[in-house]
Amino acid sequence: MAEAVRTVVVRSVPLPRRAFKVFVELEGMYRNMVEQLVLHAVNNGITKFTRLRAERYREVRSLYPQLPSHYIYTACQDAAERAHSFLKLKRMGRARKPYPEVRNVSIWLDDHLWRAEGLTSISIATHRGRVRVSVELNRHFLRYVNRGWRLASEAKVKLDRRNRRLVFYLTFKKEVSEYRPKAYITVDVNENAEAVLVDSVVYLLETDLSRITLGYYYRKKRVQERYDRVYGPGSRPERKIFKSLRGNERALKREIRQKLAALIVREAARRQAAIVLERLGREPANHMIERIKDPQLRHRIFQAAFKGVQRAIEEKAREYGVPVIYVDPRNTSRVCPIHGAEIVYGRNRHGVCSRGGETWHRDAVACYNLLLRALGGDGGHAPSRVRALVAVDGGPVPLGPTAAHEPAPIARGAWARWRSLGATSDHNDDGERLGTNGRPWRSTW
Ligand SMILES: [Zn+2]
Numbered sequence: 001m002a003e004a005v006r007t008v009v010v011r012s013v014p015l016p017r018r019a020f021k022v023f024v025e026l027e028g029m030y031r032n033m034v035e036q037l038v039l040h041a042v043n044n045g046i047t048k049f050t051r052l053r054a055e056r057y058r059e060v061r062s063l064y065p066q067l068p069s070h071y072i073y074t075a076c077q078d079a080a081e082r083a084h085s086f087l088k089l090k091r092m093g094r095a096r097k098p099y100p101e102v103r104n105v106s107i108w109l110d111d112h113l114w115r116a117e118g119l120t121s122i123s124i125a126t127h128r129g130r131v132r133v134s135v136e137l138n139r140h141f142l143r144y145v146n147r148g149w150r151l152a153s154e155a156k157v158k159l160d161r162r163n164r165r166l167v168f169y170l171t172f173k174k175e176v177s178e179y180r181p182k183a184y185i186t187v188d189v190n191e192n193a194e195a196v197l198v199d200s201v202v203y204l205l206e207t208d209l210s211r212i213t214l215g216y217y218y219r220k221k222r223v224q225e226r227y228d229r230v231y232g233p234g235s236r237p238e239r240k241i242f243k244s245l246r247g248n249e250r251a252l253k254r255e256i257r258q259k260l261a262a263l264i265v266r267e268a269a270r271r272q273a274a275i276v277l278e279r280l281g282r283e284p285a286n287h288m289i290e291r292i293k294d295p296q297l298r299h300r301i302f303q304a305a306f307k308g309v310q311r312a313i314e315e316k317a318r319e320y321g322v323p324v325i326y327v328d329p330r331n332t333s334r335v336c337p338i339h340g341a342e343i344v345y346g347r348n349r350h351g352v353c354s355r356g357g358e359t360w361h362r363d364a365v366a367c368y369n370l371l372l373r374a375l376g377g378d379g380g381h382a383p384s385r386v387r388a389l390v391a392v393d394g395g396p397v398p399l400g401p402t403a404a405h406e407p408a409p410i411a412r413g414a415w416a417r418w419r420s421l422g423a424t425s426d427h428n429d430d431g432e433r434l435g436t437n438g439r440p441w442r443s444t445w
Contacts, residue, residue, distance in 0.1 A: 004174045004319040006149070008141050012122070012133040012166040020164045022128050027159055029064055029127070030075055031105045036060070037079030038086075038100055047084035049077045066127040074108035094296065106169065111153035119145070122168065124157070133166055144172045176321040181274035184325075184374050185267060187313065188332070188366040189278065191289065191305045194260060195363035195407060197371060198267055198421055202364045202407035205263075205415045207256050209305040210289070216249040217297055253304050259416050261312035267421050269320040275313060276374040278329030280306055327373040336360065337368035361406050 015023075037056055046052050053076040060072050086100035113125045119142075123132040145151075149172035156169040188195040191210035196203045220242060227238035268275050289305075292298045317324050336343050341355035349362040 001175050001177050002318045002321065004176055004315070005152075006144065006172045006319075008144055008170050008172060010135050010138065010141050010168045010170055011160070012135050012168070014164045015133060015166070017164070019131060019133070020159075022126050022131055023157075023159055023166060024161075026067075026071075026126050027105060027107060029067060030071060030107045031102060033060055033064065033072065033075040034079050034082070034105065035102045037075055038082050038102060041079055041083035042086060042099055045087065047080060047087060049080040052076045052080045052083075064127075068113060068125040068127070070110055070112040070125070071107075074110055074113065078108045094299070106156040106158040109155045109157060114155055114157075116151060135168065141170070149174045174319065176318060178321045178323045179272050181272065181323050181325075183271050183273035184276050184371055185264065185271070185273045186276040186367045186370040186374065187264060188363050188370060189306050189309050190363065191301065193363070193409065194264075194309065195367050196264060196267075196421070197364075197367035199271075202361075202367050203415075203421060204361075204363055204407040204409045205260060206409055206412050207260060207305070207309070208412060209253060209256065209309070210301045212249065212253060212256075213297070213301050213304050216245060217300075220245055253308065256412065256416070257309050257312040258316075260309065261316040263415065263418060263421065264313060265316040265320050265322055266419075268317070268322045270420070274323040274325050274374070275317055276325045276327060276370050277310055277313065278332070278370065279326040280310065280329070325374050327370055329370075332369040332373075333362045333366040335365075335369065337365060337372060359406075364407050 037052060037060070040056055041047070041052050044055075046055070053073060056076065057072055060075070061069060064072070082100050082102070086095060089095040109124070114122060116122055117132065119137060121132055121134045123130050152171040152173050154171055158167045158169070160167050183199075186197045188197075192208050193204050193206045196205060223238065223241050223245070227235055227241070231237060264275065267273075289298050289301050292301065314324055316322075334342060336353040336356065336358075338358075339353055339355040341353055343351040343353050343360055343365060345351035345362065351360050351362065351365070352358070353360060
């Protein structure tokens with residue numbers, strides 16, 4: 001059984017001043033608690049909620065006797081998580097400050113602190129007793145309610161001061177059992193594209209994720225230079241522009257990742273196939289982004305292009321019960337999947353097999369080798385039994401020496417509109433998929 005988890009945002013109606021003030025006070029106390037707890041946790045290297053609670057509960061409780069006691073529990077959880085991620089950053093040398101700043105606060109709630117009363121109101125325990133607020137229903141929320149998702153007991157609430165609303169982050173969960181895979185879909189994640197092998201066709205779906213990261217990086221740099229000159233470093237207008245750029249960048253990347261994940265997972269579910277991914281390391285040591293010297297920028301590209309895409313696929317796969325398999329990614333593009341011999345690469349990600357002399361595209365090689373590894377092939381130089389069984393390129397006979405294993409790149413604007421990889425309108429009369437050049441998809445194979 002796998003558990004799928006989703007967060008859904010629900011807003012309250014605008015609250016009267018007096019009611020809203022209660023939440024402003026609550027947030028203030030909660031923030032103070034989290035600040036103190038984080039300080040203690042970081043000083044003592046605590047990352048476990050249970051230990052933090054054991055060490056600090058009594059004292060914090062005596063400072064806020066008017067608060068429902070469960071706020072101290074949730075503040076401990078919140079603080080432990082902040083301390084955990086801060087200490088991790090510090091270990092990796094990426095923490096910029098000696099202590100984590102508690103800037104954005106959302107109040108963590110557990111089952112004692114909130115409950116849904118029907119679909120349209122939520123009651124919250126506060127230092128002034130229970131307060132009930134009406135919420136605005138939205139389509140997103142109803143969709144989860146209607147599709148058999150279960151509302152979890154943990155929730156978060158944030159204050160929207162400008163509109164005097166509460167913003168709830170509710171968690172929905174669903175248990176899904178994974179099926180036994182009948183086939184495999186392999187995904188080779190790259191900086192700017194994903195190569196996907198489905199039914200012996202390699203699709204190269206362009207994502208431009210690292211180009212987007214770099215583009216925003218340079219835009220921010222230009223803004224910084226200009227504003228630093230006029231207003232001095234860290235000015236308000238500069239921060240405002242940064243914030244909006246960051247928001248745009250994040251939203252765009254998220255949309256790309258989610259669409260991509262949905263497309264791949266739907267294909268897998270339809271075929272009852274497992275998805276095969278590379279096992280990525282913790283650190284952005286990927287050879288493709290080593291050329292980027294700035295460690296922060298490298299980290300961001302890794303997160304967006306590699307980790308982020310994988311995480312989106314994993315998340316979507318859990319929802320559909322699609323099994324995900326991880327294989328060792330080492331040298332996946334070095335060895336010919338047919339002959340097991342080394343491929344000699346030239347320019348443009350193209351290479352020639354040193355034994356068969358056939359041409360390969362690097363991403364097609366990686367996809368087939370991931371498939372071989374998933375099937376139990378060692379991916380080494382010895383011809384494996386599995387290798388003979390896999391119909392590379394749709395047929396059991398290796399290709400002639402001049403054929404190119406060529407995935408045609410598909411631009412983001414095109415695949416983002418697709419509902420599936422096989423059944424779209426851009427097919428010719430023979431039902432063949434058309435490449436970006438308008439020729440049948442497999443004409444170059
Ligand atoms: Zn070969």
